[in-house]
Amino acid sequence: MLRLAATPAPRRTAVTRVGATTRALLDTLDRTPALVVGPTFDILVWNPVAARLMGDLEARPAHERNLLWQVFCCPVASAARNRPLQDTVGADLVAGLRAYHADRPDDAVLAALVAGMSEQSPVFRRHWHLGRAAPPGQTEPGRETTLLHAAS
Numbered sequence: 001m002l003r004l005a006a007t008p009a010p011r012r013t014a015v016t017r018v019g020a021t022t023r024a025l026l027d028t029l030d031r032t033p034a035l036v037v038g039p040t041f042d043i044l045v046w047n048p049v050a051a052r053l054m055g056d057l058e059a060r061p062a063h064e065r066n067l068l069w070q071v072f073c074c075p076v077a078s079a080a081r082n083r084p085l086q087d088t089v090g091a092d093l094v095a096g097l098r099a100y101h102a103d104r105p106d107d108a109v110l111a112a113l114v115a116g117m118s119e120q121s122p123v124f125r126r127h128w129h130l131g132r133a134a135p136p137g138q139t140e141p142g143r144e145t146t147l148l149h150a151a152s
Contacts, residue, residue, distance in 0.1 A: 018045045039100050040113055041067035041093055063116075068093055072121035086123045094127035096136035 018036050026034050026047040033050035035043050043065045046057055057065050064074070071090040097114070104110055118125040 035067075037067055040097060040110060043067060043070075068097065068113075068117055068124065072117060072124040083123075086127075090123065091127050091130075091132070092134075092136055094124060094130075095132045095134040098128065098131070098133040099135055102133055 022036060023045055026036070026045060029047050029049065031049065033047065033053045035046045035050050037043055042062075043057060046054070051057060054070065063069060068090075071086055071093060101107070101110055101114070114128060118128060
């Protein structure tokens with residue numbers, strides 16, 4: 001309605017730091033991989049179980065600590081055997097990024113992320129051009145996803 005009234009929507013501040021309480025909560029999840037991500041799916045903090053699943057995230061360059069990169073560009077996750085992941089979880093992430101982008105059409109950092117991902121991954125580019133926008137997790141509630149780990 002704010003767009004129809006030509007009133008700018010209030011800007012939400014992007015989360016870039018995670019508090020001690022959230023970190024402590026992650027540490028209690030000792031049997032479940034858990035991540036905290038920002039609005040563009042940057043992985044901000046993770047628990048040890050997630051680190052065992054995803055490898056040493058701390059040692060990776062910042063652009064690789066992003067769920068989009070993990071799904072579409074990581075050699076393990078983007079391997080042909082994990083292609084269904086790109087068309088389920090990946091499509092959901094892209095729809096979430098597009099929904100976030102809708103409120104920030106002039107955000108240069110966000111535009112650079114989309115351009116970089118589009119250049120690196122034809123599957124990301126295909127999902128982006130479909131134009132679907134939805135909050136993450138809203139497209140197929142209750143969907144089960146299987147990721148084949150590199151060690152399997």
